[in-house]
Amino acid sequence: MKKLLALLLAALLAGALVACGGGGRGPVDAVEGDGDPFGKYEQTVQLDLVTTADVTVTSQVLAYYPDESMADNRFTDLYADELNVKINYSWVAQSTEDYNTKLDMAMTIGNLPDAFIVDTAVLSDLVEAGQVRDLTEVWETYASPLLKEITEAEGDSVFKAASYDGKLYGIPQMFSSTDRAQLVWIRMDWLNKLNTLYPNLNLPAEPKTVDDMMQIISAFKTYSKDLSGREPNRAFGLSIQGDLWNSMGGITPMMNMYGAYPNIWLEKDGQLVYGSIQPEVKEPLRVLSEMYKNGQIAQDFATKSVTGVSDDMTRGMAGVVFGEQWLCSYPLQQVYDDDHAADWKAFPIFMNGETQNPVQVTMGTYGWWVVSNEYEHPEAIIKCMNTYVEHIWGSKADVEKYYMPADTGAPVWKLSPFQPEPPTKNLDCYLAIKEAQANGDDFASLTGEAATIYGNIRNFFDGNSSLWSWKVGYWPDGDKAVYESMNTYVEENRILYNAFSGAPTDTMRLNSQMDLFSAKQGEIFTAIINGTKDVDAGYNELVAYWNTMHGDQMTEEVNAWYIATSA
Amino acid sequence: MVHCDVSLTADRAEESRPKAGRAMHRRLRRRKALSYHAMLLPGVVLTFIFCYIPMFGLTMAFQNFVPSKGLFGDQTWVGWQNLTFLFSLPEIGRIFRNTLVLAVSKNVIGIILPVIIAIMMSELRHTGIRKGVQTIVYLPHFLSWVIIATMMTDMLSPVDGAVNRLLGVFGIDPIYFLGDPDIFPLTMIVSDQWKEAGYGSIVYLAAIMGIDTTLYEAAKMDGANKMRQVWHVTLPGMRGIVMLMVMLAIGNVLNGGFDQVYNLLNNQVKETGEILDTFIYELAFGRTRNYSLSAMAGLFKSVVSFVLISTGYFLSYKFANYQLF
Incomplete structure (x- = not known):
């Protein structure tokens, strides 16, 4: 009944549009409207959306701006004022899982929002x-040059993934995938201390290889009494957690250093193969199990979560951890708050002997905007995206208002339903700061986000120790910045997608x-690390399970896709 | 049941009434019954909406359900394929074994322990102490498993946990309560009792309070000591409620305790810790959100519980002459 009504309404509206425009075209699958990427609608256009707002939106943003809410904020005002688009939310989910379940429910009962993000x-x-619109022409006509530049920055694979028979059905919501590349975090003040106390240990001043890293981990455990005051049996060198693939305390970089690439598909002799079942995974697992036996990994790593890893850092149990660039703000900022001597540095993954293996990045975090078939203004979402990028990175940039106000540091951009961002924006900020420094401390020339970040670093040097993480992330102190390591990944082309x-x-x-x-896989790898399973036996069991789950058939299908898309 | 009793008394009262008042009284009674029925209505309506209507969703178990096609859309029917797949999984054996081990031990101990606690509490003569003990043993029930799980992970850690430090004082090597596959089920059972046994004792305590005190006096006259009184008076007095609880527990034979296990399960103890409910949850709300498989697993579980509870009811009626309804 509802569908029938909606259809009737759509038909009526279609009739009205045809009457207005005087043309003979129906609205479906054709570009309507003024063709202007920033054109303001004469009559208010309603746009029903659904979105995710996790706890950080409340704690980091709305807490500072009590007058605003998800339903009514600077972005809803922006879209209403600039475009005459009125955004309404059918519902707001608390987390990605929550969003997926709610969206499944909405689809099941046929109650689709006008536009929404899907995987x-x-x-x-x-x-x-046949429930979503073909957006090929709408995208071509309405996406502003800046939006196109941002969205196409990481190549066309994100568009291919949303195209069927050459038609584009989803607009990629860009997140930086280079920012997902993991690093090796090492507590440098501990290393320096050991080098001063025990010069005959011959520890490297700067680790360069996997062996260096192992030596450091081992020394961190053995001499823990000198470092954190803990007995060696209550300390270990490396902190890992139960979820082996987590972006904090996982083992992905360990795997990568040995040339193993679990959980992603990679090319081998012209064919795509699944990384998890390649024999390369055996060696890093064997090393990890050795480390477990020597107590360099916590005996209870399997029951640890992100909080557990954070505790390891703050309690001084471990001085090496694998993780993404944001570790400096959590939990390392906390470590620094407790002990201002704590000095963490993020290294790109190390060389294994003479071999430098790339670091893996899973493009699993992408989402695509789709527009319901029954919605009349598919171009409205693209106009909103144009407006968003224009007001943050474009000619009308107002970072203070739309990105991150300097006084509160609140990520207010989270209030917008559309959040396309240049994939290299963080890196660009770092490079801008670095260049300004090289040009004789010409920091006044910085604009936009880079200026805000520099402001934070300045405040840290002026005594605000809670802004330490900004310094670690972006201050080009020699080559100590986190983004210097990220830059190495990018410049030396060391990322494997x-x-x-x-x-x-x-x-x-x-x-x-x-x-x-x-x-x-998680179960078997855990058993190998803690020594309950032999490496070879475990690996063979995993391969056998892969076959039980029709792995060869999956490989065939993936290769068919590969051939079809690369042709 | 309450409703029946009331109308019975009303009937009896009616007989002794003069004829003239009868019609009016019948109207009155009907009005009274109407109000009882009205009170019942919200419950019936809610049960219908939340328990009966969703049963149509069970069709999902026989489909390859895709949400975007809609509930009544053009879904692919696959027959019993989902069930065959579940039973062809290499893990299915251990999942059933773990579920049964956890559910049976939890339910058996979950009846014995509260009965013992109730008897001991009823024998406490000092009201102050009794109230204090009651509060302490009831309290854990009101904490959610999410909170307890966090506490347990911290306290039971073999590296830095309070419990293992205490054991260390007595020269006992650290025990990995949550990571050792041999100990994990025991940890689950004990912590479950710690949380629920006190609260579970309330019904039994109420039953004990309802026992005629003259029976105890008579027993005392006959020279029964405390143990004898418990054996011959208290326990028989609780028979009805214990039977009821046993019967309700039979339906739980595939309930391993989702909240608890889900919050404490990890890769190291899946061998002995993964239960049907956590498996179903992962299928339904994991990355691919396979509603069909999980609906089938859920349906299977319901059917087993239904058969068991019916059999239990039939047996208790036949052999113990106990009727719930």
């Missing part, structure tokens, strides 16, 4: 069911076989 699996279902970026194949989705495999 590749849902996207392919929606396209197959998941070679498969298409929608999950039929076999992967059938009976959740890929998920079941991932669960099994």
